[in-house]
Structures are given as C-alpha cells and as structure tokens.
Amino acid sequence: MLTLQNASVMRGRMLTLDDVSLSLAAGRTLAVVGESGAGKSTLIAAVLGLVKLHRGRIAWNDAPVATIRPALVMQEPRAAFNPALNLRRSVMEPLTARRLTPDPVRLARFCDGLELPRDLLDRRPDQVSIGQAQRVGILRALIAAPPLVLFDEPLSALDAVTQKHTARLIAQLQAEEGFAALIVTHDLGYAAAYADDIAVLRAGRLQEVQPAHAFIAAPQTEYGHTLRDAAFALGALEHVA
Amino acid sequence: MIGAVSGLLLRSVVVLTGTALLTFVLLWNAPGDPALSIAQARYATVVSGDVLEQVRAEAGLDGGFWTAFRGWIEPLLVGDFGQSSVTGRDVWPDLLTAASYTVPLALMGLGIGMVIALPLAILATRRPGSWMDRLAVALASLGAAIPAYWLGLLLILLFAVTLAWLPAMGARTPAHAILPAMTLGFGVAAALTRIIRSGILEARGQSFLPALRRRGVTHRAIGRDHVAPHAAIPVITVFGLELAFLLEGLVMVEVIFARPGLGSFLVSAILARDFPKVQAAVLLTALIFVTINLAIDLIYRVIDPRIGARDA
Amino acid sequence: MTINITDLSAIRSGRTILHPTSLTLAPGERVGLVGASGSGKSTLGHALVDALRAQGRMVAHVPQSPDEALDPLRSMGFHWREAERALGASPDPAERDAIFAALRIDGGDLRKRPWNWSRGMQQRFVIAMALIGKPLLIVLDEPTSALDPVVAANTMELLDTYLSNRRTACLLITHDLGLAARRVERLMVMDGGRIVEDTPTVRLLDAPRTQAARALCAHRNWLALPC
Numbered sequence: 001m002l003t004l005q006n007a008s009v010m011r012g013r014m015l016t017l018d019d020v021s022l023s024l025a026a027g028r029t030l031a032v033v034g035e036s037g038a039g040k041s042t043l044i045a046a047v048l049g050l051v052k053l054h055r056g057r058i059a060w061n062d063a064p065v066a067t068i069r070p071a072l073v074m075q076e077p078r079a080a081f082n083p084a085l086n087l088r089r090s091v092m093e094p095l096t097a098r099r100l101t102p103d104p105v106r107l108a109r110f111c112d113g114l115e116l117p118r119d120l121l122d123r124r125p126d127q128v129s130i131g132q133a134q135r136v137g138i139l140r141a142l143i144a145a146p147p148l149v150l151f152d153e154p155l156s157a158l159d160a161v162t163q164k165h166t167a168r169l170i171a172q173l174q175a176e177e178g179f180a181a182l183i184v185t186h187d188l189g190y191a192a193a194y195a196d197d198i199a200v201l202r203a204g205r206l207q208e209v210q211p212a213h214a215f216i217a218a219p220q221t222e223y224g225h226t227l228r229d230a231a232f233a234l235g236a237l238e239h240v241a
Numbered sequence: 242m243i244g245a246v247s248g249l250l251l252r253s254v255v256v257l258t259g260t261a262l263l264t265f266v267l268l269w270n271a272p273g274d275p276a277l278s279i280a281q282a283r284y285a286t287v288v289s290g291d292v293l294e295q296v297r298a299e300a301g302l303d304g305g306f307w308t309a310f311r312g313w314i315e316p317l318l319v320g321d322f323g324q325s326s327v328t329g330r331d332v333w334p335d336l337l338t339a340a341s342y343t344v345p346l347a348l349m350g351l352g353i354g355m356v357i358a359l360p361l362a363i364l365a366t367r368r369p370g371s372w373m374d375r376l377a378v379a380l381a382s383l384g385a386a387i388p389a390y391w392l393g394l395l396l397i398l399l400f401a402v403t404l405a406w407l408p409a410m411g412a413r414t415p416a417h418a419i420l421p422a423m424t425l426g427f428g429v430a431a432a433l434t435r436i437i438r439s440g441i442l443e444a445r446g447q448s449f450l451p452a453l454r455r456r457g458v459t460h461r462a463i464g465r466d467h468v469a470p471h472a473a474i475p476v477i478t479v480f481g482l483e484l485a486f487l488l489e490g491l492v493m494v495e496v497i498f499a500r501p502g503l504g505s506f507l508v509s510a511i512l513a514r515d516f517p518k519v520q521a522a523v524l525l526t527a528l529i530f531v532t533i534n535l536a537i538d539l540i541y542r543v544i545d546p547r548i549g550a551r552d553a
Numbered sequence: 554m555t556i557n558i559t560d561l562s563a564i565r566s567g568r569t570i571l572h573p574t575s576l577t578l579a580p581g582e583r584v585g586l587v588g589a590s591g592s593g594k595s596t597l598g599h600a601l602v603d604a605l606r607a608q609g610r611m612v613a614h615v616p617q618s619p620d621e622a623l624d625p626l627r628s629m630g631f632h633w634r635e636a637e638r639a640l641g642a643s644p645d646p647a648e649r650d651a652i653f654a655a656l657r658i659d660g661g662d663l664r665k666r667p668w669n670w671s672r673g674m675q676q677r678f679v680i681a682m683a684l685i686g687k688p689l690l691i692v693l694d695e696p697t698s699a700l701d702p703v704v705a706a707n708t709m710e711l712l713d714t715y716l717s718n719r720r721t722a723c724l725l726i727t728h729d730l731g732l733a734a735r736r737v738e739r740l741m742v743m744d745g746g747r748i749v750e751d752t753p754t755v756r757l758l759d760a761p762r763t764q765a766a767r768a769l770c771a772h773r774n775w776l777a778l779p780c
Contacts, residue, residue, distance in 0.1 A: 035701035036672075130590070159590040159728035164772040186701055189731075189775030216778065226703055233706035234697065235731025238774040452622040455602055455614045456682070457639035466635065470626045545626055547668060 001025045002047070002065065002148055002180060006056035009042050009204075015054070016042040018204040024197075026147060029174065029181040031191030031212070033227060034201035040184040043201070044152050047182065048072065060148060069094075070148040071141035075156055077133035081125040087136050088121040094144040102143070110139050113173050131162040138170060142177060151183040155190060163187075167194055188227050189236025192216045200224050249538050253531040260527040261520065265310055268519060275514040276302055282327045282513035300326040300516065313520060323517040325510075332521045336506065340525065342412055343502035346421055347491055353426025358433035365434075366441040377434055384431020389490045393424040393497040410499040421498045428490050429483075436479040437472065444471035470544055477544075481537045488526060555579055556610075556690055556722060561600040563593075563746075571596045572747045578690060580720045585733030585754070587726075587769055588743030594726045597743065598692045601724070605690065611640070612690045613683030618699035619675035622682075623667040629678060630663035642686045652681045655715040656708075673704035680712055684721070691716075692724045697732065709736060730773040734758060742766045 002024040009017035017039045024030040034040055045051045047058055049066050060068050071094065074080040081090045095102050111118055114135040125133055134154065141149050154170070155163040171194055174181055185191055191198050191212065198215045200207040200223065208220045216237065219225045231237045268275075276297040280288045283296070297303045301312040316323055322332040365377035400420060401409035408417050445468060453463055495504030503522055510518035541548045556578040563571035571593045578584060588594050598614065605612040616622050623632060637644055653659040656677040667675050676699065683691050693712075697705035713736065716723055727733050733740060733754075740757045742750040744765035750757065761767045 035703060160730065161589055161728075161768050161772045164775070187775075188702065193775040216776070230702040230706035233710065233735065234702055235729065235733075235735045235773065236702070236775050238731065238777045240777045240779065447624070448621045449624055452614065452616050453624075453635075455599070455606070456636055457606065458635055459639070462635070462639075466627065466631075467624050471624075546666070547625070 002058075002060050002182065004047070004056070004058050007043075007046055007053055007058050008055040009039075009046050009051050010054040011042070011051075014204075016204050017046060019056070020201070020204075020206045021056075022199055022206070022209065024148075024180050024182055026180050027174070027178045028197070029183060029195045030197050030199060031183045031185060031195035032199045032201055033185055033188050033191050035186065037203070038201040039204035040186075040201055041152065042204070044072070044150050044182075044184055047150060065148070068147050069144065070150055071144070071146040073134075073137050073141045073149065073151045073154045075153040077130050077137050077157055078125050080137050081133065083125050086122050086124055087128070090125075091121060091136060091140045091143060094140065098144070100144070107143070110142060110173070113176070114139055114169055131158055131166065134158060134166060135169065138166075138173070142173060142179070145177065146179060148180045148182065151181060151185075153185055154183065155185070155187065163190070170194075187236060188231040192231070192237060200227065245542065246539070249535055253535055256531050257524070257527055261314065261524055262310075264520060264523045265313070265516075266306075268514070268516060269306055269309070271514075273514075275516070276300065278512070278514035279326045282515070296326075309516075313517065317524075322521045325518050326515045327513050327518075332517050335518070336503075336521050336525060339501060339503045339506040339522075342500060343491060343495070343504065346418055346425065346494075346500070346502065347487065349418060349422035350425030350429055350487070350491075353422055354429025354433050357426065357430035358437055361430070361434050362437035362441060365438050366445070369442060374438075377438065381431045381434040381438075384427050385435070387427075389424055389428055389493045390497055392427060393421070393494060396420050396424055397498075412500045412502075417498075417500070421494045421500060424494050424497075425487070425490055429487060432483045433476075433480070436476050436483075440472035440475045441468060443475065444468045447471055473544060474541065477537050477540060481534050484530060484533055488530070554689065556605065558601060558604055561597065561604055563596045563600055570746050571600060574600075574748055576601070576741070576748070576751075578722045578724065580689075581716075581718075581722055582739065583716070583723045583725065583737040585725045585727065585730075585737035585740045586743060587730050587733050587740060588728065588765060589768075590728055592743040592765070593746040594728075594743050595694055596746075597748075598694050598724065598726050601690075602692050610690075611686055611688040612692070613685075613688045615676075615680050615683050615691065615693045615696055617695040619667060619672060619679050620699075622679040623675060625666060625668055628664055628666050629661065629670065632667075632678075633663065633682065636682045636685055640686045648685070649681075652684050652715070656681050656711050671704075673700055673708065676700055676704075677708055677711070680708070684715070687719070688721055690722045690724060692726065694726045695728070696725070697727075730769040734773060742769065 004020055004022045007017055007020045008015055020043065022030065032040055032043060042051065046053060047065055048070060049064070058065055081087065092102055108118070111121075116132065116135055116139065120128060120132060121136070128136070134157065138154075151170075155166060158166060167190060170181070183191065183195060188198075192215070195212045197209060198212050199209040200219075200221065202223055207223050208215070210220065215224065216228060219228050228237075232239070276293050277288075279300055280293055280296045284292070288296075294303075301309050304312075313323060322336065324331055325335070361377050361380070365374040368374065397409045397420065400407045407419050408414070409420060411417055447467070450463060450467065453467065491502070492504035492507065494500075495502040496508065503526065507519065507522040510522060558577075559575040560573045561571060561575070562569070562573045574597060586594050586597065602612050602614045633649065634644065650659065653661075658674050658677050658681060661670055661674055661678065670678065676696065680691075680693070680696070697709060700708065723737075725733055725737055730740075738754055740750070740752060740754050741748045742757070742761075742763065742765055744763065749763045750761070750766045757766060758770060758773075761770045
C-alpha cells in the first residue's frame with residue numbers, strides 16, 4: 001500500500017506540493033487530476049524519490065518506495081525510448097539492470113495482452129506508431145512485475161479511439177497482474193472511467209478525494225464542479241437519456 | 242535586468258583578474274632568466290653580472306613573485322600601466338599608439354567580412370542546395386581552411402608584386418591597410434557566412450512560420466520580422482566565440498605586413514620579457530574581449546528576454 | 554456566400570495523403586472534421602485554407618498549439634498589427650476590442666511577448682487574430698488539445714457565442730468525436746485520406762455507416778451517464 005502523509009515539496013520558495021495525504025492499496029487505481037501546474041508531475045517525482053520532501057513522508061508498506069522499484073509510463077511514447085536501440089533492448093532494461101533473465105512466456109503473454117505483434121520489438125522507436133510505442137512503454141513498465149506503476153498522462157499523445165483502447169488494455173493487465181496504479185491525468189473522463197478513486201489537485205494542494213462514481217455524481221468542492229462540468233462540455237463525459 | 246547586468250559585470254571582473262594573474266604566472270615561470278632578456282634587449286650586447294643584477298633590481302625581479310606581482314598590479318589599480326623594463330618609457334602612450342593602428346584594421350576586417358558574408362549567406366539560403374548555396378558553402382570552407390599567413394602572402398604576391406597596385410609593408414598611408422584588412426576580412430567572411438547561413442536555415446524551420454504564411458504575411462515580411470531575429474541569436478553567439486580567432490589573426494596579419502600595432506607590440510615585448518608591456522597588451526586584449534562578450538550578452542537579452550529569465 | 558471547393562488533394566513523397574476531395578460549407582455553418590490520427594484531417598484543413606486564400610477569399614486557420622502560431626520573439630501587439638496588415642485591413646481598434654472582450658482576453662498586455670501570457674490566453678489570442686476582418690471561414694485544428702480542460706471548455710464556449718448569428722463558417726478538426734458532437738451540427742468523417750461520411754451530427758451518432766465512423770462513435774466518450 002502506497003501512503004503519502006502530509007507530503008510537501010519545495011521548489012525555490014514555492015510549495016509545488018503542499019501537505020498532500022493520499023493512500024493507494026495494492027491492485028487499486030488512484031487518479032490524480034488537475035490542470036497544468038497543479039503539482040501532478042511533482043507528485044510523481046516525489047513518489048519516485050526524484051525530489052526531496054520538504055515535509056511529510058511517502059512509503060510503501062512502511063518501507064521507502066524505492067525498495068519496490070516502481071515503474072513509470074511516460075507521456076511522450078517515442079521520447080521514452082532510446083532512438084538508437086531496438087525496442088526489445090529498451091523493454092528488457094528493467095530486467096537486465098538487475099541481471100534477471102526475461103521469461104519468454106511472460107513476455108509473449110504481455111505482447112498478446114497489449115496487442116503487439118511479436119516482431120514489433122525488433123523495430124526501433126521511430127518505426128512504430130505512437131499508439132504502439134505507448135503500449136511498448138507499458139510493456140516495459142510491467143516486465144519486472146512491479147507492485148506499483150505510475151502513469152504520467154499516459155494517453156494524452158494518443159487519439160480519442162486509441163486512448164480508450166489503450167485504457168482498456170491497461171485495465172485488463174492490471175486485473176491479471178494486480179499492481180497498484182497511480183495515474184496522473186488532466187482527463188477527468190479517463191479517471192472517471194477507470195480509477196477507483198479520484199484525487200483533485202490544484203496549486204499543489206489536495207482539494208478532495210472521493211470514489212470515482214461519487215465524485216462524478218457530486219464533487220465536494222467548487223473546483224471539482226468546474227472540472228467535472230468542463231469534462232461534460234468537452235464531451236469526455238456524456239449524459240444520456 | 243539590473244541584477245543580470247551586475248552579474249555579467251562581476252563575471253567580467255573575475256575574467257580580467259584571472260587573466261592578469263595567469264599571464265603573470267606564465268611569464269614568470271617561462272624558461273630562461275628574464276633579467277638577461279631585458280638586459281640584452283636594452284643594451285644589445287653581452288652584459289656583465291653587475292649590470293644584470295642592476296637590471297634585475299630595476300625591473301623589480303629581485304623580490305620574488307608576489308612582490309613583483311604587487312609592484313605591477315597596485316599602480317595598475319589606480320590606472321598606471323607602469324614603465325617598460327627595456328626603454329623605461331611609459332607603457333600607456335605606446336599602447337595607445339599600437340591600438341590606434343590595430344583597432345581600425347580590425348574594424349575594417351570585420352566590415353569587409355560582414356559585407357561579403359551577409360549577402361552571400363542570404364543568396365545561398367534563397368534556395369538551399371542550389372548551385373549558389375553550394376558555392377557559398379565551398380567558399381566558406383575554403384576561407385576557413387586557408388591560414389591568414391598564406392592568404393596574406395598570396396595577396397602580397399598578386400597585388401603588390403605582380404600587379405603593383407597596392408603597397409604591402411608598413412602603415413604609412415591608408416592604402417597600406419587594404420591588403421591586411423582584406424586578409425583579415427576573408428577569414429572573417431568565411432566564418433560568418435557559415436554561421437549566418439545555418440542561422441537562417443535553422444530559423445526557417447521554426448514551427449510558427451507556416452501559420453504566418455497561412456495568415457497571409459508576405460515572404461519578405463516573414464524574413465525581415467521573424468527569420469532575421471531568430472537567425473541573429475546563433476550568429477551573435479558564434480560571433481562572440483569567433484572573436485578570439487579574429488584577435489589571433491590580427492597578430493599574424495600585423496607581423497606579415499610589418500605593421501605596427503598590438504600584435505607587433507606584444508611579440509616584441511614577449512621576446513624582451515618586458516613584463517609591464519606584455520601585461521598591458523594582454524589586459525587590453527582581455528578587456529576588449531570581455532566588453533564585446535558583455536555587449537553580446539546584453540543584446541541577447543534584448544532580442545530574447547527568456548535568456549535572462551531562465552538564468553534567474 | 555456558400556463555400557464550394559472541388560478537387561483538393563495532397564501527395565507527400567509519392568504517397569497520396571489526401572485523395573481528391575470536394576466540399577461545401579454554408580455561411581455560418583459549423584462542421585466537424587473527425588478521424589483517427591493520420592487520416593488526413595489536418596492536411597485537408599491546410600489544403601482548404603490555402604485553396605480559398607488563393608481564390609482571394611478571407612479564411613483563417615488556427616493551429617493546434619499557440620507555439621505553432623506565435624513568434625516567441627515578437628510582442629502580441631506586433632502579431633496583431635501584422636495580421637491586420639496581411640489582410641489589408643485598416644487598423645480597427647473598435648473591432649479588436651470587441652473580439653478581445655468576447656474571448657475575454659481584454660486584460661492581456663499587448664506589449665508582452667506570447668510566453669508572458671498563459672497558454673489559454675495565447676490560444677484565444679490566436680483565435681482572435683483569425684476573426685479579424687470577419688472571415689468567410691475559420692478552420693480550427695485541434696484547438697483544445699494543447700489546453701487544460703477547463704480552459705479548453707471556456708474557449709470553445711466563448712468562440713461559439715461569438716460566432717452564433719455571424720456569417721463566419723467554422724470547420725472544427727478533431728480526433729475527438731465527443732468534442733465535435735457537442736459543437737457542430739454536421740460531421741465529416743475522414744479515413745485514409747478520404748471523407749467517408751458527411752452527415753448531420755445526430756444521424757451520425759445514431760447510425761454510423763462506415764467502419765471509421767463506428768469506431769469513433771463507439772469511443773466518443775469515456776462514460777455515458779444517465780441523466
């Protein structure tokens with residue numbers, strides 16, 4: 001279980017993360033939503049231990065998060081890979097870095113689960129579509145079976161149809177693998193459809209945390225309302241008769 | 242902005258102090274006895290031990306490094322460059338005279354370089370890959386590959402010896418400056434052509450240009466108002482770096498054309514181990530260098546204030 | 554005046570990315586151009602604007618991100634004057650103020666350069682520039698994808714209000730059918746460089762005929778909630 005207790009991060013003289021407390025149980029999905037500059041990226045960096053906490057603590061079952069080697073799926077699929085290497089080498093990195101041998105059965109299962117042709121991994125990042133590259137990024141994140149996977153705007157580079165398709169594949173793999181997913185996104189629609197809980201972040205402060213369906217039905221804060229109404233206005237969510 | 246300027250000024254002071262100290266250390270530790278070099282330059286004959294010791298005392302070389310350094314730097318802080326160890330004359334007026342030959346030559350070189358490079362680069366980038374473009378690139382590579390001393394001799398051979406149109410040696414008339422300025426100018430033109438050409442090509446790749454065209458802004462206006470400022474940034478950067486080579490080329494050119502100036506001032510002072518003169522010349526050069534770089538940094542901030550904002 | 558254009562096409566390095574296409578837009582009509590990435594939507598948008606401009610008609614194009622529309626070294630005021638000059642329009646402060654007020658950017662400092670404005674304000678400024686001189690058509694290429702949802706929703710709302718009961722037609726290019734369906738009365742679906750469906754929004758959502766349209770319809774939003 002991932003816990004953030006009063007986590008604060010200072011950048012210059014500004015608190016980019018201000019007293020945030022959250023928890024995420026194994027196998028569950030927590031979506032953190034908010035506009036750019038809300039502190040979503042800082043939250044990810046703090047969980048990964050890339051920035052120092054000014055106050056508070058972040059832990060996985062009372063141990064430092066780094067001990068469980070959480071994986072990260074990044075926003076720009078192609079930029080997440082070394083352009084000179086074929087995808088297979090990049091994908092294996094989490095294993096080779098720890099001198100583990102890849103399990104071919106597991107790899108094949110992931111390729112099938114992510115609908116990636118077997119030979120795709122022998123290509124370079126610029127030889128696959130963006131949607132495929134992002135699925136390879138997910139494959140790389142999952143290959144070493146981390147108990148926690150962080151998703152930083154995983155769908156924003158994809159088109160609407162591919163987004164929904166990819167989200168479904170992530171959810172299926174999560175059901176099989178049982179990892180906890182922390183998804184940072186500006187897309188409330190995605191959060192509403194796939195997260196168990198939604199946390200709203202604004203200017204580094206936590207506005208509210210609610211189960212996803214409860215949030216969509218009745219946001220507790222005014223800003224929560226604004227976010228939800230925008231999602232409806234943009235057609236991410238829809239009322240049907 | 243004021244903070245940025247004071248930061249830049251502080252940096253300049255650090256550079257100047259470092260330069261002064263470093264040249265002094267190098268000169269002090271150069272092989273051979275400085276007193277002997279000075280004495281030989283002064284009397285042009287074999288000197289006795291007594292004379293040598295007298296020279297050593299006069300030049301302030303008998304008290305160790307720090308005494309000598311302080312003996313030089315302290316008057317300098319109140320604007321006194323001291324006297325030549327060889328002639329005993331004040332360094333400052335001699336330095337001014339030398340600079341009065343060098344600065345106009347450098348400006349002429351720069352002017353010639355600019356007059357050649359700018360139109361050439363603009364013509365070349367009109368259609369990248371065209372014969373004009375390839376010619377410009379070839380000329381620029383050729384210019385960069387030809388050393389100043391060789392080009393200088395070639396020009397002397399052609400214009401002074403074969404055609405006998407122009408004087409080659411000395412600096413008596415303005416016409417004497419033409420060949421040295423051309424030598425310098427071609428080198429500058431080669432470097433500038435390359436930078437301006439790549440600057441323009443890079444600026445043409447800016448992502449907002451298609452939108453401007455689609456908005457109906459004319460080709461001419463885009464070049465003037467958008468491509469030029471973007472191209473100017475790398476050009477100015479590299480120009481600051483190229484400046485060092487320009488100064489180096491100046492020394493060479495002055496020696497080839499037997500012109501008085503900072504180059505020959507420096508060379509003769511080094512040979513004679515004339516500390517005050519070497520130091521004065523080096524410091525003046527460093528000051529020019531630092532000032533131009535300071536100006537470049539400020540121009541940057543005017544063209545693109547984000548450069549200053551990022552540092553803060 | 555009805556926009557009627559025929560035989561737009563585009564070939565890049567030997568590959569046809571836009572097959573010969575004709576389309577008609579009524580004055581003041583709002584049309585969505587939807588399709589997957591790589592289906593040729595943006596290419597059609599560019600071709601349409603370029604062709605109409607070549608005929609001497611007033612059309613404007615708003616690219617996806619303000620970075621693709623504004624020179625970071627030039628002030629907002631410079632961009633505005635440049636756009637007016639380019640259109641041959643005489644400076645009209647009254648019109649400018651009206652557009653700025655409608656898009657709620659009247660508080661922006663025109664002496665500042667783009668990066669001193671928020672991205673939402675920048676994008677609205679670009680849209681404002683596109684409205685100079687009451688164009689026949691404004692083409693918006695993924696106008697919301699570079700913006701935060703709240704800002705994006707506001708921007709679309711303000712533009713909708715401004716365009717209502719004006720003669721300017723609007724072509725909204727997007728991969729997001731959910732977005733388009735809320736904003737336009739007619740939808741064109743693109744697939745493989747062709748318009749494969751062109752029908753009123755309601756009918757497309759009800760009964761998509763082509764594969765591409767069915768995929769878009771099935772995935773048009775994340776959740777459909779009972780009212």
